[in-house]
Amino acid sequence: MTEITYHLAHLIERVARAAEHSGRAASSVTIIAVSKQQPSAAIAAVHRGGLDHFGESYVQEALPKIAALSGAPIAWHFVGKLQANKSRQVAEAFDWVHTVDRLKIAERLNEQRNAFAAPLNVLIQVNQGGEEQKGGVQPELVAELARAIERLPRLKLRGLMTLPPQSGTPAHWFERLAELRARLERDGIALDSLSMGMSADFEQAIAAGATHVRIGTAIFGSRA
Numbered sequence: 001m002t003e004i005t006y007h008l009a010h011l012i013e014r015v016a017r018a019a020e021h022s023g024r025a026a027s028s029v030t031i032i033a034v035s036k037q038q039p040s041a042a043i044a045a046v047h048r049g050g051l052d053h054f055g056e057s058y059v060q061e062a063l064p065k066i067a068a069l070s071g072a073p074i075a076w077h078f079v080g081k082l083q084a085n086k087s088r089q090v091a092e093a094f095d096w097v098h099t100v101d102r103l104k105i106a107e108r109l110n111e112q113r114n115a116f117a118a119p120l121n122v123l124i125q126v127n128q129g130g131e132e133q134k135g136g137v138q139p140e141l142v143a144e145l146a147r148a149i150e151r152l153p154r155l156k157l158r159g160l161m162t163l164p165p166q167s168g169t170p171a172h173w174f175e176r177l178a179e180l181r182a183r184l185e186r187d188g189i190a191l192d193s194l195s196m197g198m199s200a201d202f203e204q205a206i207a208a209g210a211t212h213v214r215i216g217t218a219i220f221g222s223r224a
Helices: 002-021 040-048 059-068 084-093 103-112 139-150 170-186 202-208
Strands: 030-034 053-056 075-078 096-100 120-126 155-162 193-195 212-215
Touching: 002 030, 002 040, 002 202, 040 053, 040 059, 053 059, 059 075, 059 084, 084 103, 096 103, 096 155, 103 120, 103 139, 103 155, 120 139, 139 155, 139 170, 155 170, 170 193, 170 202, 193 212, 202 212
Parallel strands: 030 053, 030 212, 053 075, 075 096, 096 120, 120 155, 155 193
Antiparallel strands: none
16 A cells, blocks of 8 residues: 555645646645545555545445445545436435436436435536547537526536547637636536546646546556
């Protein structure tokens, strides 16, 4: 676990430098440790190293880890493609969902969220390049979906998420997502979060205004 601890300390320093370079406080950027394919012990080590936010992509893999670490003050983020038949488990076990891209999924999450739990934080995944292999709603349809989600009482719309297309530079797509958020806010849709940037490009994302960066390899090392 010493290698993970070293990687984590280096990453936290890089995030702080990137935020400072952009005139922002390091605390304005939340590092989400993407812990898919990682054991609970590795997650616990990263948590002890200072991170409280963890991202998982596969429901069946995540649930045992969430149960094993239930005593720790961890916020769990679902960052994978969300299938309708898994929505109940996500609504019950997670604190954030980054990949809402259609109203049907949002309505299911709303119906299945425990009425006594805090509202589920959700982000709309935006498919900026129209790539069929990726989830996400087209940019021109985001406002309509956002307004529909705002009416669902057990969800709290927080912002936008993207996976940058292969064409162009990541910085170009990060800046476009930030511009889309600004337009939506001018139209009266309150958004406080931009989830963008991973291990290879998070510094560019922070420069463009990312509030959440999803980091796996830079913390845990390359996956098998």
